[in-house]
Amino acid sequence: MARAAVVGAGMTKFGVHDKPLQELFGEAALPALDDAGVEPSEIDAFYFGNAMSGQAENDTHLGPKLASHVGMAGVPVQRFEDACATSSNAFKNAVEAVDAGIHDVVLVGGVERCTPETGQDTAAMTRIFASASHRQYEQPTGLTFPGVFALFTKRHMHEYGTTEEQLAEVAVKNHGNGALNPNAHFGKETTVEEALDGPIVADPFRLMDCCPFSDGASAVVVVSDELADSYDAPVDVSGVGHATDVVPIGDKDTPHVTQAARDAAAQAYEQADTSAAEMDFAEVHDCFTGAEILASEALGLVEDGEGGPAAEAGRTARDGDVPINPSGGLKAKGHPIGATGTAQLVELTEQLRGTAGERQIDGADSAVAHNLGGDAATTVVTVMEVRQ
Amino acid sequence: MSDRLTHGEWSDAVESGELLGQTCSDCGKTQGTPKAACPHCGSRALETVELPTEGVVYTETTINVPPVGVEERGYQVAVVDLGEARVMGRLSDGEVGIGDTVEVSGFTEDDDGYVAPAFEPR
Numbered sequence: 001m002a003r004a005a006v007v008g009a010g011m012t013k014f015g016v017h018d019k020p021l022q023e024l025f026g027e028a029a030l031p032a033l034d035d036a037g038v039e040p041s042e043i044d045a046f047y048f049g050n051a052m053s054g055q056a057e058n059d060t061h062l063g064p065k066l067a068s069h070v071g072m073a074g075v076p077v078q079r080f081e082d083a084c085a086t087s088s089n090a091f092k093n094a095v096e097a098v099d100a101g102i103h104d105v106v107l108v109g110g111v112e113r114c115t116p117e118t119g120q121d122t123a124a125m126t127r128i129f130a131s132a133s134h135r136q137y138e139q140p141t142g143l144t145f146p147g148v149f150a151l152f153t154k155r156h157m158h159e160y161g162t163t164e165e166q167l168a169e170v171a172v173k174n175h176g177n178g179a180l181n182p183n184a185h186f187g188k189e190t191t192v193e194e195a196l197d198g199p200i201v202a203d204p205f206r207l208m209d210c211c212p213f214s215d216g217a218s219a220v221v222v223v224s225d226e227l228a229d230s231y232d233a234p235v236d237v238s239g240v241g242h243a244t245d246v247v248p249i250g251d252k253d254t255p256h257v258t259q260a261a262r263d264a265a266a267q268a269y270e271q272a273d274t275s276a277a278e279m280d281f282a283e284v285h286d287c288f289t290g291a292e293i294l295a296s297e298a299l300g301l302v303e304d305g306e307g308g309p310a311a312e313a314g315r316t317a318r319d320g321d322v323p324i325n326p327s328g329g330l331k332a333k334g335h336p337i338g339a340t341g342t343a344q345l346v347e348l349t350e351q352l353r354g355t356a357g358e359r360q361i362d363g364a365d366s367a368v369a370h371n372l373g374g375d376a377a378t379t380v381v382t383v384m385e386v387r388q
Numbered sequence: 389m390s391d392r393l394t395h396g397e398w399s400d401a402v403e404s405g406e407l408l409g410q411t412c413s414d415c416g417k418t419q420g421t422p423k424a425a426c427p428h429c430g431s432r433a434l435e436t437v438e439l440p441t442e443g444v445v446y447t448e449t450t451i452n453v454p455p456v457g458v459e460e461r462g463y464q465v466a467v468v469d470l471g472e473a474r475v476m477g478r479l480s481d482g483e484v485g486i487g488d489t490v491e492v493s494g495f496t497e498d499d500d501g502y503v504a505p506a507f508e509p510r
Contacts, residue, residue: 127455136395137421140496140504141465141478142451142458150449151467158447158486202451246427250420250467250474255447 002236003271004095005228005387008036008221009349011342014185014334016115017215021050021059022069025111028217028339029070032107036221036231040071043221044103047094049080049087049110050338055128056118066111081338083132084287085373086110087218088341088380092240098224105227109219110338117215125213129337132374134248146202146210146288148375151249153204153290156256159305162293164204166308168195170289171208171331173317178328180359185214185334209289214334218343228387235352238274238366239383241267247377261298261370264381268368269300272383276300279383280364281323281351283344285372286331292316295370296324299381318361326351326359341380344369348384393422393436402495402503407439409473420475441492442510443470445484457499466490468507477505484509 010031017024033040046067054060063077080090087110094108114125129145138148156162172192178184190208198207228234243263246252253259269275276299284299286292293307301322302310310316316324327333327347330340348367350356369382393410398421401408411418412426413433420439425432448466464479468490478496484507493508 121456123454123456126453127457130455134421136399136502137504138476140498140502141476142454142460142463142496142498143465143476144451144453144455146453147449147451147465150451151447151465154449154486155447199452200450201453202449204449248421248476250476251427255467 002225002228002238003099003240004222004224004237005234006220006237006345006349006384007223007228007231007234008032008038009346010035011183011218011346012216013183014214014216014336016117017113018117021053021057021062021111021113022066024215025066025109025217026070028219029107029109032219032221038105038221042105043072043075043107045097045106046072046075046077047090047106047108048077049090049341050112051081051083051086052112052128052337055131056120056125057113082378083373084285084337084340085371085378085380086338086341088371088382089242091342091345091382092242092380094222095237095240098222105221105223107219108222108342109217110342111217112336112338113215114213114336115215137248137250138375144202146205148249149288149291150202150205152256152294152376156290156294157204160308162308164196165192166312167204167209167289168192169311170286170292171195173311174286174325174329174331177318177326177359178332181328181333184328184332185212186332205288205290211287211330211335214336216334216336216339218339218346220342220345220349233353234387235349236385236387237382238385239268239271241265241381243267243379245377247375249375256294258294258298258372258376258379260376260379261295261372261381264379265299268381268383272385274366274383278366279368280366281326281361282368282370283327283347284324284329284370286325286329287335289331291372292324292329299368299370318359323361326356326361341371344371345382352384352386391436392424392434395422398422399503402505405441405492405494407441407470407475407492407505409437409439410434411437418472420470420473439473440470443468443490445486445488445490446474447486448479448484450482466507475505477507480506480508
């Protein structure tokens with residue numbers, strides 16, 4: 001028995017959007033409702049994620065604003081904020097609610113704007129993003145989020161010999177996948193040479209190692225296992241793990257292992273009675289190329305230290321033995337913070353239905369999503385499977 | 389009154405060129421920043437300890453795209469391993485790598501008056 005099922009999915013194109021948050025969210029939520037074939041009146045509750053709209057746009061208390069806009073004023077709405085893991089935490093709570101019998105049909109989604117359309121330039125948005133690092137014990141150093149993952153990645157390079165070329169291979173792969181995704185922020189392929197020629201943001205990361213600032217929204221309709229078969233195209237949610245780690249980075253035992261991801265993955269695999277070896281592909285939180293390498297190891301898709309060589313050897317390509325980020329990932333699809341988690345689940349839903357078009361992973365039956373927040377201090381890992 | 393280490397005391401020490409941490413009397417782990425309870429075992433029996441002001445660079449990066457409020461570019465941030473604990477700080481000399489020995493050389497302060505230790509090669 002599944003914990004829940006996704007019966008509808010929708011997302012906007014990720015990129016630059018000159019429209020208010022509620023309109024952007026409507027462009028994901030209404031298609032998700034239509035995909036599920038449910039009316040707003042059938043929705044019992046709304047689980048919603050947005051990380052930074054108060055800081056970026058002076059726009060808070062979004063729950064009832066968005067519910068009003070999409071025709072479900074009156075439903076209980078809960079908003080989640082867990083940095084980049086925001087909407088996957090909303091999803092986790094939604095799954096728990098239907099699994100526990102509290103609700104039958106719920107809407108889950110996220111929306112965020114991070115581009116200069118918010119009125120915030122790169123330096124201002126870099127500071128807003130950095131608010132997810134420790135205010136007293138990390139931010140005063142001038143740490144940025146590229147810097148956070150650079151600290152993890154350089155230690156990984158020191159321990160295992162991971163190279164800048166291997167990081168560039170991740171960017172090349174994800175841009176290639178993104179070029180096949182009509183909803184991706186970047187639709188252009190790149191090369192290792194181009195990636196290695198870019199300006200340094202925070203070493204070892206160059207421009208092409210970093211995800212963009214994006215605007216966008218995503219949504220899924222989640223129903224209980226008992227109701228799933230009454231919908232046209234249910235996809236099972238078999239497990240959702242969620243763990244945190246110590247903040248700040250200096251107090252983590254071994255920062256580059258991203259322990260929260262390992263703990264969350266163990267929970268998700270156990271709930272689903274499955275293992276990393278059974279996963280046909282993964283959507284992971286590649287906010288930076290190094291983050292994908294760390295995630296591939298933390299999820300058990302490759303051995304520790306093998307993330308770099310696996311990327312270089314093409315093992316993580318769509319036709320490899322452990323395909324990672326067929327959507328293009330955060331790197332190419334884009335990263336509107338609060339929309340990223342549910343967007344990964346939109347990709348899992350489409351792939352497991354076999355409707356992902358040119359980027360379809362043939363015969364995908366099981367997949368895992370990994371959504372990480374802050375200095376790797378929150379991670380939610382979700383296993384979804386074709387409904388039996 | 390608790391004598392548990394506070395951010396204010398930790399910051400005063402940083403401004404004096406010293407580093408304070410907490411050792412858990414129950415599980416024995418030491419942290420480089422103040423907490424109300426041990427993050428590993430939950431014990432409130434945390435003893436304030438003076439940490440060494442010399443250590444080895446555990447990891448580092450040079451940041452070229454700063455947040456608003458930081459005027460410089462190309463500054464180096466590191467996690468320094470002090471033996472029983474690690475702490476994050478600035479490296480005042482930009483050519484330091486993982487494994488290099490560094491010592492406290494001062495501190496940096498942000499717009500809101502929050503401080504971080506600075507280190508230089510020894």
